[in-house]
Amino acid sequence: MTASVGKNLFYQSLFQGIKILMPIVTIPIISKALGAHGIGIYSFTNSIAEYFILLSGLGITLYGNREIAMVREDKKKLDQTFSELVSLKLMTTAVSFILYSVVVLVFLHRDFLYYIIQSLHIIAVLFDISWFFMGIEDFKKVSLSNLAVQTVVFFGIVFFIKDYNDLPLYLLLQALGNLFSQVVMWVFIYKKISFHFVPIKKMIRHLFPMIAYFFPQIAVIFYTTLSKTILGVLDSQTSVGIYTNTLNLSTIIITMISTINLVMLPKMSNLFSKNKIDEINKTLHSLIHAQLFISIPAAFGVSALAATLVPWFFGNDFEALKIFIPIIAPVIIIMPIGIAISNQYLLPSGNTRIYAISTFGGAAISIVLNFTLIPIIGVVGSVLTSLIVETFVTVFRLIYLNKKTQFTFDKNLILRIVASATVMVLMIVVTTNGMNATFVTTLVQIVVGVISYAGCSTALKVPFLKDLFVVLKGKLYQSKRYKVKN
Template sequence: MKHVLKNFWYQSLFQLTKIMMPIITVPIVSKALGPSGLGIFNYTNSIAQYFVLVASLGITMYGNREIALAYNRKENISKVFWEICLLKAILTTITLLVYFLVISFLGNSSYFYIQSLTILAVMFDISWFFMGIEDFRKTSMINLAIQFITFIFIICFIKDSSDTTLYVLLQSLGTFFSQLLTWFFIRKHINFRKVLLVDSFRHIHGSFEFFIPQVAILLYTNLNKTLLGIFIGSTAVGYYTNSLTINTVFITIITTVDMVLLPHMSGLYAKGNVKKMVNIIDKTLHLQLYFSVPAMFGMLTVYDKLVPWFFGKEFLFINKVIPLFSILIVVIPLGMSISRQYLIPIGKVKTYNKSVLIGAVINILCNIILLPLIGFFGVIFSNILAEIFVTMVRTKSFLKQTTFRFKKRKIWIIFSSAIIMWLVTRMVTKDMSPTFVTNLIQVSLAVPIYFGLTTLSGYNPILNSWKELKEKK
């Protein structure tokens, strides 16, 4: 468990940096490049990302699981590693050839050629291997270092719209080197060996199962932005994106433990220890709710005092949107945990795919119905409903297949404490001005209220874990 906690720390640090860097750089880059320069980068990158998806073919999740299973069964992981690497090399090469053919018919060709580095990076991506052997330190540290170097270069060299090409190059090189540098650490774990093409191709079916939900996810996450841009305008896309961004910070941190536990759970399943898997999930899901529920009510507490100074007065409209999206802080992590800690490790990929496809279909149907009726908010509700159904399908399957049950008393303590925290903090700070200091006061009030109430009510997993560790010593 100590190893898992260490991996959780590294992954949390990486994910938090991954969120914070764009928040810091976006204002700088926007002022330097202007709408045109920034638009060129986002447009060319969006096209490249479709090809990145095809070149990857779901191998990140599939490779993670396969390496974890082989590693825990004491099988030859070198053979599995090189088989998957050969498959990735073939897929990436074919994808790049198609990409170059497609961009020959498009404008901005120089930018598209630079963006090809992000596709080439897929060939060298072996993060799935290190996840499979539960070594998150190396990939996290490399990514952090590359992000920091890229950030410094952007501050130093991106000054005006004439630097657009350099900006595209910096971002593409950052992606490429973050994958390439991980190869320096592979020799310790892997021996070179020749593999047969037929053995590499046997991984296509398994990885394709993970590819289908990625396509569906891309469909129902990008579709909302596309529809808003077409039918309402780019300003609406800005409102939508920023409303999601502020909630995504919490979602990313809360779900970090899932990627850390995926190989650990795969290892337990390989040993036939399903009972221990369910026991771990019981603890992690309730622990997750212990943080996600107050995070949701915390967002409902601070949002209107946060938006004016954080995003600027031109984004005041999102005060109407953030409260609606806040429910996703609870819904999305719950669904992701069940899929990454149970469905994927035990090979229930069809159930995982089913949930994502249902989400995509619901999102499309709701948009068709609601967008003409209530416009912008139709897209918001479509997204929320899609995420709720995705989580419902996964939860239903999990409850049906295991003995796990949510502890009603714990859920009651979490929600009642969070609601009281929200009401008291809102009441005390309602007349304060929207500033950073006000948000600091709100957090300083809310946190001790919530932790105090849950402790007095008899459920504080952090305190309980600390007591258990102390007793063991």
């Protein structure tokens, strides 16, 4: 791992780590204050806005990241590319905002205030230049600026969200937090870029390549956000709230595990441009197995903790999550693999076709299953649909990867990881059997789980734990040398 990748991973991990810690405090507050119905209203109205947020961005996060990475060593081309992409995004955001306004005014009279607040997320897309900093591999500014804004939002939720009547304020905090986190990044851009508006002809050259990245994202929205929309229409907004919280824990963990995928995208794009195939294959193999070292025990652990975690963490409205969380837990293992394949192989190599086919296939399955299962079994239908769709997407990408690179899983290593995770679960069950559903119980379970998994992994000679200690030891040594010199 190079110094730049290590530094970027540190800042992204810091940001994502705090993003994980914050919900540990805010999810119980929000769940108990707003209840399943309040969370359902937020999630349903946000799901409508998401379609227009997607249209505003038009695939620029991945496309812009890649384009900037390719020209970052040429200042003139860098200025030109940045100006063209921002100018194009101004146009797409304006179109998207107008369409959203028409849809809300004509069709969505209920909860009108909430839709107005959600429109701020669309405006935020206009100011989002995180793709630029990712392309030049400067994750520090993106991470720290986002962290500062999210901290303000965090304290806003802690101090001001008390009951269901605070739902509009909660939506406003989320929307303004998103908007300001994008705006603040412009403070850092003027030293790096000379921005100028460009003629339509020059910006349009990016339109069709961006659309190639945009269409797969449409499919992703169809098999994620669309589930909330369909559930809200066919069932109720309360069901949407239950479904949303079912996904919350797994989504937070997946986000943390997948942080390295975002950091490694520019590096992998660069390796593909230099045709370093052996290094690409080696990196991808190591990355996926390192993720499994974390994701497998995480999935096992979430399932083991559900019964004692749900009552105190989510509140009385969410008792059903004791059953739903173990059902959805396998996606913690499945999704990071699919994300790694797309971000570290398909997209850097410019192979958007397989990426698109997998996501559109997932979208088609999602639509069919949601419309079939939700009328029959409600929220359970949405949960099962999410699991089935994510499995399809990842398996499809794996099959393609195997054909192109002869990628194979290290079955012996995975077996040792599963054995360690199984021991971890048994230790959790045995040591905390009969304890009440409280924060203390969950904390004890986590400590027992981490110690038992680490111990068993070491005994079975799972290499990643040893590598982690070596890295930490090296960082500590460097830190001590720095202090001595200074």
